[in-house]
Amino acid sequence: MRAKAFFTTVWLAIMSCSAHSAGLATMTVPADERGPALQAFVWTPCRVEASSISFGPVVVTGVKGCPIEGSSLPLIVISHGHAGSALGHHDTAETLADAGFIVVALNHPGDNYADLRQSGDISAMVERPTDIRRLIDFVLAKSSYGSKIDPHKIGFFGFSRGGYTGLVLAGATPDFRDPSVPCPEPAPICGEIRRNELPTQPLTEDKRIKVFALADPLSFFPTKQSLQAVERPIQLWASEYGGDGVLPQNVAALAANLPTKPDYHSVPEAAHFAFLAPCSKALTASEPAICTDGRSFDRAAFHQEFNSQISTFFKRYLHG
Structure with a gap:
């Protein structure tokens, strides 16, 4: 009985503490006339103590199936980079x-680690924004x-092609x-651009998204005119060395050309x-190219500051 009372006391202490953790679940957006099914992960505010959860070589921290804490919560949508x-x-x-x-991150169909069918094609650049709009539609209306x-408090985080x-x-x-x-050959997208085989349909804008955090975005936006309609707040992150088609000078040019000055961070x-x-x-053993940094760079330490700054930025615009 003493042991039972002890563990009950510990459990109540965990439940009553002010610290949060992240609930974790998966979600599928059904295919429709706008595109194929979307697979996504959902993180939610949770009061249960989190633990490590493995998805193959990726280890996350969360609580599966945790009841959501709070109401009228802001939504953040995350878009990953190429593959x-x-x-x-x-x-x-x-x-x-x-x-x-509440945070939702999807696998972009045809341009993710498990499905590369469209990753080298310009169609991926057209369909990615539509994927996000479909995801938001489903989360708000059907999930x-x-x-x-709160449908008036939506933010976006994107990396690389996700920044685009x-x-x-x-x-x-x-x-x-x-x-x-x-854009070197033989990438199909480069041949399509060279042959002028470019999309003619309008690309998807979504005015429901109020604020954006973008990390090393792939930039096809070389002029102030190409960015003149962007009026919402942006936090912009740039790596010193770039990579995967992203040039540091292009991210710096974005910061200079945006009509409203972004919250700009350059990472030495x-x-x-x-x-x-x-x-x-x-994961480092299986994917050293995306996991290995220079000797002078501590990714874990950087992410403490990076995540804190992003959280503070979104709170400023979405928690009011």
């Missing part, structure tokens, strides 16, 4: 859920999370012929993939 994953920024998602946000979300996606959603007009973007000694979550030993 990336819904779990690529899990630590950022966990931090935001801890801070009282069990909709009743917990965010700029389109914010109203930017890409110029795929921009000669400053490296960082390369492009430093914005991905710190890797487990197993």
Whole structure:
């Protein structure tokens, strides 16, 4: 009986503490006339003590099936980079859920680690913003999370191609012929651009998204004119060395050309993939290219500051 009383006391102490953790679940958006099914992860505010959960070589921290704490919560949508994953920024998602946000990250169909069918094609650049709009539509209107979300408080986090996606959603007009973007053959998208086989349909903007955090965005936006319609607040992060088609000078040009001055952060000694979550030993062994940083750069330490700054930025605009 004493042992039972002791563990009951410990459990009540955990439940009553002010600290949060992140609930974790998966979600599927059904296919419709606008596109194929979307697979996503959802992080939510939770009061149950979190533990480590493994998805193959990726280790996250969360609580499966945890009841959502709070109501009228802000929503953050996360868009990964080229051939990336819904779990690529899990630590950022966990931090935001801890801070009282519902966070949804998807795998972009045809351009994710498990499905590369369209990753080299310009169609991926057209469909990515539509993926995000479909995801928000479903979360608000058809998911069990909709009743917990304030539809007027939606933010976006995007990395690399996900950053490009965010700029389109914010109203930017890409110029795929921009000669400053490296595009070597034999990548199909480069041949399509060279042959002028470019999309003619309008790209998807989403005015429901009120604020954007973008890390090393792939920029097809070389002029002030291409960005003139972007009026919502942006936090912009740039690595010193860039990579995967992202040039540091292009991100700096974005900061200069945006009509409203962004909250701009340049990260010394960082390369492009430093914005991905710190890797487990197993993931480092299987994917050294995205997990290994320079000797002078501590990704885990950087992410403490990175996640804190992103959380503070979203709170400023969405928690009021």
